[in-house]
Structures are given as C-alpha cells and as structure tokens.
Amino acid sequence: MNVNLKKGLVFVSLSVLLAACGGQNGATGGTSAGSETPPAGNPAEAPEKLKDPVTINFFYNGYSGSLMDEWKAKVKDKYNIILNPYLNENIDNLIASGVKLDLIAYSAGGLFKAMDLQLTSDMSDLIAKYKFDMSRLAPGVLDSVRMYTDKNDISVMPYELNNNVVIYNKTIFNKFGVPFPKDGMTWEELNELVKKVSRVDSGIQYRGFAYSGLNLIYKNQMGLPFVDPASNKSLVNTDAWKKWLSTMAGLYQVSNNDLVNAKEDQLFFKEQSLAMRGGPSPLELLPPAIESGLEWDAITNPRFAGMENVGSQMNAPFLAIPPNSPHRDEAFKVIMFFLSDEMQAENARAGRVPVLKTDSVVKEFGTKLPFLNGTNYAKAVFADTIGKPIRVTKYDGTVRSQLSAAIVDVATGKSDVNTALRTVEENANKAIEAAMKK
Template identity: 45%
Template sequence: MQRGRKLFGLIVTVSIAAIMTSACSNSGKSVEKNKAADSGAPLAPVTLTFFTHGNSIVLAETIESLVQKKFPHVTLKTIKDGKGTTIFDILNGGQTPDLISYSLGSLQDLRTLRLLGDLTPLIQKHRFDLGRLAPGVVDTVKSYSDKGEFLLMPFELNNNAIYYNKNIFDNFGVPYPKDGMTWEDMFNIAKKVTRTDNGVQYKGFQYNALNVVYKDQLAQGFVDPKTNKASINTDAWKQWLDVMTSFYKIDGNAQAGDEKVNFLKNQTVAMRTGPNYITELPAAMEAGLNVDFVSLPRFNGMSGSSSQMNAPFYVIPPSTPHKDTAFQVIAFLMSDEVQTIMARQGRIPIINSENVKKEYAKDLKGLDGKNLAAFFQDAIAKPVPTTAYDGQAKSIFTNAALVPVYQGKKDINTALREAEEQINKYIESEMKK
C-alpha cells in the first residue's frame, strides 16, 4: 500500500488524462460502431488490455481462446501480475487496462487506484440477468459500496469443504466424517485419527489460517464502519478462536509445515480445509491418495454451513473507452457455456444452475463417485458491513491472534486485545495519509 500511495498522484494524473482522451476521441466512434453492427457489417477490431492477478492467472490462456472464438473482432492483450508487472507498475507506465481480473483480498488496491466503476448501467444496457448468480452474490457485491453500486463481477466461487484421506481412516479403523457436522464433531474425529504409526505422525485436521479467517462463518466483521475502529475483541470472536484453535491443542496435531504439502504430497493429514485445490488431486491420487469430501462444518447454533463470499472478480476501469466490449466479454464468461467449461475443470460456478453444477470436476481424472456435492453446501452468508481496512485487518487478526493462540504463545484475551490495537494503529496511520 505504501508503494501505491507514492504512485497515487501520477496514477490519478494518468487516469484523468485517459478519461479526457477517450471522451474526446470516442465521442463519434460509438455511433459509427453501432451503425456498423446494425447494418451487419464486420465489427471494427478491438484490443482489450486484460490485467490478471492472483490464482486466476492460470486461466489467462483459456480465456483468451474462448473470447477469440466468440468475438473474432476482439483481441485480449493479457498482462499477468508479477515482478515488474503489478497493477502499480502498469499504471505508472501510463497504461490503464480495459478489463481486470483480481482477488478479493486485494480489492482495496483497486479502490485506492480508482479503478472501480459502477457496472449497473452496463448491466442494464446489456440486459444481464443478475438473478442467474448464486444466492447471496448480488447482496455481497453491493455491500462493497456505500451507495449499493455493483462495482465488480465475481466469476467463480471459492466454497470450502473438508477433504479427507480415506487411507488414514481405514488404517486406524475410524469411521469417515459426514456431511452436516459441527466443529465440535470435527474435533472429536480429529482426536481419533491423530496418531503415530510406524514412526510417522499423522495429524487429524489442519487448515489454511488466512482462508478460514476470510470465511468468517460467524459473520462478525473486523472493523466497525461507523467508527473505523477494530471490532474483534468480542465474545463471538473469542468463541471462534476457542473452537478453531482447539484442533492444534490435540496432542500430536500441532500445526507443522504447509497443510497443502502435508495433505497432497506427504499424505500425513487426515482432514483439511482451505483454498480449493481440487485441480491438483489427480496427480496426488496417482501417488496413492484416496480422497473424498464432506461439507464444511458449522458452529453450534447455526442452521447450516454459511460463510462470507471470497471470490475472484472482474472490474472495468472507468477510464476505458471500451466499456461495452469489456462488459460483453464478462457477460460471455458468465454464460452457461463458459461456466460449464470452467466447472468441468474444477472451478466452482458462480451461477445458480443445477445443470452446470452437475458438471463440476468432470474433466478431472479419478473423481467419479466422489461427494462433490459437499462443495455446494457452503452457502453464502448475509454480508457483514465492509470497510477499506478489512484486508489488512484480516491479515493482522490471522497473524497476531489466530496463529499465536494455536501455537500456545498467547491466550485468547491477550491475542485479541493486542491484535485490535495493531488494527487501530494501522487504521490511524492510513487515515493520516
């Protein structure tokens, strides 16, 4: 963020210049293009600069190919986030993308750089049916704006499930986990499969820390939008920490190493949750992993498993002269056709289509007969009020509260108090900039 602040003046200048240029140079072009389209004449070639960031980078080539087939007149010039090609680098070089794919954890970057624009006029103009999206998506997206604007279009879900290693359960004669469990049920099962066998320490349950924080199953929020003060030192967060850190207090189940490596490669973890890496399972299964899935557990008192949405998304910067074309590309990528292609590759569809859901992971070898329905039981909860400071607040909560507590370095009350102080200091410093 410090880097973004230093570049902010230059970036804003570049953005304003782009807006002015596009306004002057394109005032008559859109009419001509519409006339060409109406007359059946070939559409004028359009090149869209497409910036992609996060896990969606791996989709770049697939998206380019799909768009080229659907829109022969459109060329995607893809820029992948990396060293020397961050969004800050691109803007500082005088270029503003026409279409951006980004991850939710870095949403504030785009907000700071003024790359977010309300998509509502484009949604209405192109008659895009928001009712096609999964329940909870629209309300969540609108919660990112004080005005209820539709600033971004999520393109896939990151629903969580419990992956479990059937071989470990079979080895120890322990029944498999089931759908619809509570975290307390999970704790009891984890104790039974945390064992040492032939010198190998098997761990009952591990998770990706930041991911479970982002899921925020108790829907408590991290910063009060009315006061811009941290709001984590509460009874609800104490309950959450007590439950989620209890697993690592099981003798032999202390967190050690990367849960992904331990589950996929070392195959010493009985159950795990976190980011969905189902696309990597076929290779692990060839190496002996016998995997299946059950739904993400819920907290006592919850009617089902529901979490805050954590989805990658598309945005169209306000300065692009190609808003309509960029939105048509987005609409196509949200179509049943493309969502089915992505679903078959292991991407959880963002649209509420049973037919598309049935295609989930069908192109991945070895997953026939698995409980893939478990991924669709992680519903989107009612969104909590958001602030510009949430991303960093979640990171501080993870590193200053969750991790120290499950490592046994701090008690829950101390961890929450100190994490809250860190968040407030961060907010104060940001407000002074």
C-alpha cells in the same frame, strides 16, 4: 500414471491457472441475504458481434500465456474484440507507465487496492443496457457485491466462487479403526474426531486436521464484521470472535495435532500423514497423490454448533471496468461472455465452481475430472453456501492478518484468547490509524 489421472491432472492444471491469486473454488447454493431483483431481460440475449475489431487492455494477475491465447481467440470469435493482456504485471508500475486499462481481473484480496487505484466503476448502467439477468447468479452473490461500497452499487463482478471443503485420508481412519467423517459436522464434533486420529504410530506422527487459516478468516462463517465502517475501528474484541478463535485455535491444541510443521498440503498429499485437510480447492494436488496411493473422499465444511444453517462469506475473484475506459461497452461484453452459460459450464467441467445457479451449468461440475467419480466432492463443494454478507471495509485485510497471527499465538500457548484478541484490536487500530494518515 494411468490415463484417467493424466487427463484429470491436465484439466485441473488449466483450471487452476484461471484463478487470480488467493481465489479458489466456492459455493453456488445458499440463502440469499436480501432482494436480488434483476433488470428485466432475456439471459439468452447477447450483444451483436462488432463490425470492426476493438482492442481492450486487460489486466489479469494469474493467467498463463497459453491459456490467455485460448481466451483471446474465443472473445475475438464471439465479439470481434481483441484482448490485449497484461499478465502478472505490477499494477502500480503499469498505471504509472500510462497504460489505460479497460478491464481488470483481481483476487478478492485486491479489491480495495483496485478501488484505491480507481480501477472499478458501477456497472448498473451496462447491466440495464444489455439486459444482463442478475437473477442467474448464485444466491447471495449480488448481495455480497453490494456490500463492497457505501453506495451499494455493482462495481465488481465475480466470475467464479471460492469454497471450502474437508478432504480426508481413508487409510488413516481405517488404520486406527475410526469411522470416516460425515457431512454436516460441526467444528466441535470435528475437534472430537481430530483427537481420535492424532497419534504417533511406528515413529510417524499422524495429525488429525490442518487448514488454511487465512482462508477460513476470509470465509468467516459466523458473519462477524472486522472493522466498523463509521469509526474505522477494529470490531474483533467480542464474545463472538472469542468463540471463533477458541474453536479454530483449539483444533491445534489437540495432542499430536500441534502447529509445528503443520503444512497441510505437504502432510496430506505428499507425506499422507494428515487425516483431514480443510481449505480451498485441492484439485490440482489430488491426481499425483492418488497415483502414489492416496485413498480419499470429501465432506462438507464444518459449521459452528447452533449455526448449522449459516453460510460463509463470499470470497471470489472479480472482474471490473475502470471508469475512464473508452471501451466500457466492449469490456462489459467480455464480462458477459465470461459469465455466459457456455463459459461457466466449460470452467465447471474443469473443477471451477460456477458463479451461476443454472442447473445445466452446475451439473457439469468436475465432469472432465475422472478422479472425482464415486466421491462426495461435488456435493461437499456446493454445500458451502453464501451467508448474509458483512459490510466490507478497506481495512479488513489489516484485521485478518492480525487474526491469523492470533490463531498461532493461542494454538501454541503463547497467549490466551482474551489477550490475543485485545492484541489484535490494539495492533489493528494502530495500523489503521497509520494507513489513514498516508
């Protein structure tokens, strides 16, 4: 393996371990959905280093021990705060054992579990106390966070963003004499392109496109709600959701682009028989694939026709402070450090998409990943902007799981769109009712 690829792979491997399960990269640009007026303050102001060390219990689902050691050293040097990490532990068992947590880091999928376990609390007082400038966050981040609770408070703090891009195999397009995909395509246009490169040649099935379905449901580019927060009833049996499902499932109804064994990462990176791959960050998988001959580039995540300027929903891992922590101030200092220009830039260099809009931070994206040089990847990453947020409910996950199954049913001809969404609605409502009785 050449030296540049080795370096790139090392940095990517470390960056991937930074992410909680289920969160990858995301967007920093976009149109804010509302007011994001921060408390007055200088973002350069940092809390003073503590005279005496303070230990805080930190739950994190996703770190390696060696990487956590690096973070511990930096936090200790910065604030004289000692991180006592709980890595990849079962959160229920941890709480049952009597451990008092001061800080947690969770994937977006764990949001309501954390809330149910009373591991989150409004940080507005700490934001004001330490004059943390919320206007430094990427447009749409604060508005999205406020939609996580009925009180519109700030109970979690994203520390990186999740985005989708489409990467493509140049060799396949050249093989069939088909022009490369372009930025700004709609899903409808992509479907037509999929038809041109989904073929069987010399006994090899070349598929046009595959994606991570659940990730696209999370991102929900049409801004469609999953559950009515007042009635706790599913909201998916609508014309808008029919359009969404028809479009997403339709990509797998193209001849030779069926769902059978459509494992996007296996096909794209290892077998290299997939023309386009959509979904979350591919950075950890690219270096070895490039070394084995992959010629690739990236385009922006497609959007729906007539909604080309509408961004995706935010799907980001977050930090939170339990309300009964005796060290809320110290925990918030750690959050401030994770969201500092210094740390955000460091993560950006390794391919993590920063939660800040600061130009000097954004410009650092991917600079430690030489295999991104000369590609459109960075531009495509930051094009997946955050749209107007929907009201989030604790039962959204139930509906998302049902929608994921519906994509398969429609794509394989097991069900039509109307029937599939009625089934989603019925099954989701039953599951929600059962969960509410517990």
